[in-house]
Amino acid sequence: MMDRYTKLQTLGIYAAITVFLIFMLLPFFEMFMASLRPLDHLFRSPYQFWSEDFSFQAYSDMWDTVPLLGRYIFNSVFIAFAVTLLTMIFVVPAAYAYARLEFPFKNGSLAIFLGVNMFTGAVLLIPLYRVLRTMGLLNTYWAMIVPGVAFLIPTGIWLLRSYLEKIPRELEEAAFVDGASRMYTLRRVVLPLAVPGLIVVSTAVFIGAYAQQFLFAITFNQQRELQPLPAGLFEFIGYQDVTWNQMMAAALVGVLPVMVIFLFLQKYLVAGLTAGAVKE
C-alpha cells in the first residue's frame, strides 16, 4: 500500500526515468544514426534528422575499410579475458589470506594494495614502458595484459575479501578438524562456497579490463594485428576521408559481444559490488 502511486505520480516517475535514460543512451543512439548516414551527408546544410538515403551499407563496408576489424574485436575480448583470468589467479589466494589469516604486516600490505587502487597507469607510463621493454614484452599481447592485471589486482582483492568474510568460519574449522590441509580446505571448502562472489568480482575485473585497454594499447603496442577495438577504431580516421559512418557501425558491432555477456551477469554484479564497497 505504501508503494502505491497515484496515476500522476506514476506518470511523473516514467517521465523522469525517460529523461535519465535519454542522457545515458543518447550517444549510442547518435552513433547508430551516424552509422546509417551516407558520408556525403556529413556537411549537408541544413542539418537533417532523417533522410531517404539512410542505409545499413556501412555495416558491410566497414570490414573492407579496416580489414583487421574482426581481429580487433577478438583482441579486445581476448585481452579482457586473459587479464581477468590472471588477475583472479593472483586475487583469490590473497583475498582469502586477508579475509581469514593473521600474518605479519597484514594491514600494512593491504594498505599498499589500496594505494595502488588510487592511481592509474597514466602517471607511470614512462617507467612502465621501460620495465616492459626490459622484460621484452613490448608489442605483444602481454604488453597490454600485464599492466592491466597489476592495476586490477587491488580492486579484486578489496571486493573479494569482503565476500569471503561472509562465509561462515565453522565450515573451514570442521574441515581442519577432519585433518584437511589448508590448501585442500581453500580449494574444496571455501572456493565452492564463494562462487557467487567469484562471479561478481570477475565481472567487475572484466569490465575494468575491457574499459582500460586504450591507453596501454596505444602506448605499449605498435603491432596492428594485436590492437584491441578501442585503439583499432581510430584507424578509420587514418585514411584519406574519415569514414565516420563505418567507424560508428564498427564501434556498435564491436561492443555487442560483451554487452550480451554482461546481460547475463548484471544481476550478480549489482548485488555483489555493493557488498564490497560499503564495508570498511
Add this chain to the structure above:
Amino acid sequence: MADTVVATPQDTAKPRRKAVSEKVFGWLLVGPAMLFIAVIVAWPLAETIRLSFMEAGLGGEEYVGLANYQDLVESRKFHQTIVRTFYWMFLSVALKLILGLIGAALLNAAVPGRALFRVLVMPPWIIPMAIGMIGWLWLYNGYFGVLSGTMMKLGITDGPFEFLAYKQSAFYSAVVADVWVGTPMVTLFFLAAMQGVSRDLYEAAWVDGASRWYRFRRITIPQIMPVIVSMSLLSAIFTFNSFEIIWILTEGGPRGATTTLIVDTYKTAISNFKFGEGSARAVIIVILLGIFSILYLQVLKLVNRKYGTK
C-alpha cells in the same frame, strides 16, 4: 572471561602452533600478488621519483636536483592546472552524485519495467571509455552532431556550433561526458544500498503519516550515507584520474582549457618527451592521491562508526 576458565593447556597450545604456520601460509598466498605489484607498479613509481630529479629526455639523463619541482612551483600555468583539476573534479563528482541519487531513487520506485530500466542505465559504464567518447565526439560536432543540429532547427544558433572549439564550452562538454561515464556506477551503488534499507523503517514512518519526500530525506539518505560517502570519494579519485575522456575529446585543448593534472603530465612526458618534468608532475599527483586515500579511509571509518554499518 569465561573462556579462560575452561581452557586447558592443550587448548591454548593448539592455536599457537596453528598461528606459526598461518604466518607463512598467509604470505605464501599474498606474496605472488605483492610481487607482481612490486614489479609493475612500485618499481616504476620509484623510478618516477628518481626521474623527477633529473633533466631527462630521449637524449639522456642529468641530475638537476629540485629544479623540476621549482619550475612547477613558480609556474602560473601549473597553478591554473591544479585549480582547474579540482574544479573539474568537484563539479563532475557533484553532478554524478546528484544524478546518481535521483537515478537510484527513480529506479527504486515500484513501477512496472524497472528491471529493464536498470539494465539500460549500464552501457556507458561497461563499454570501453574510448568508444563512448567516439559517440560524444560526434554529438559535439557542429556540422553533423544532433545537438548542434537541434539548436539550429530551434533557431538558438544560426550556424553550426562546435562544442569543443571554445574554451568554456569545451570544458563543460568534457564534464558532461565524464558525468555520463561515471553516473551509471554511482546510480547502481546507490540503488543497491537503497534496497538494503529495512522496509520496517519506511512502514513505521508511513503509519505515522510521513510523506514520501520526508521518508526519503529522513530515512533513505541517512541509511545510505556510508555508501554516499564512499562513492563520493571513490568517484573523486576516478574523476581526478580521468584521462582518456579528455584526451580523446580535446587532447587538453583548446588552449589548455581542459588540461587537468593527468593530461598535463601525459602531454609533458609522452608528447614532448620531457621525462623529468613529467615525472615531477606525476609525483605531485601521487602525493595528492595519497592524501585522498588517507582521507577516504578516515571518513569511511568515521561514517561507519556513526551510522553503525556492520
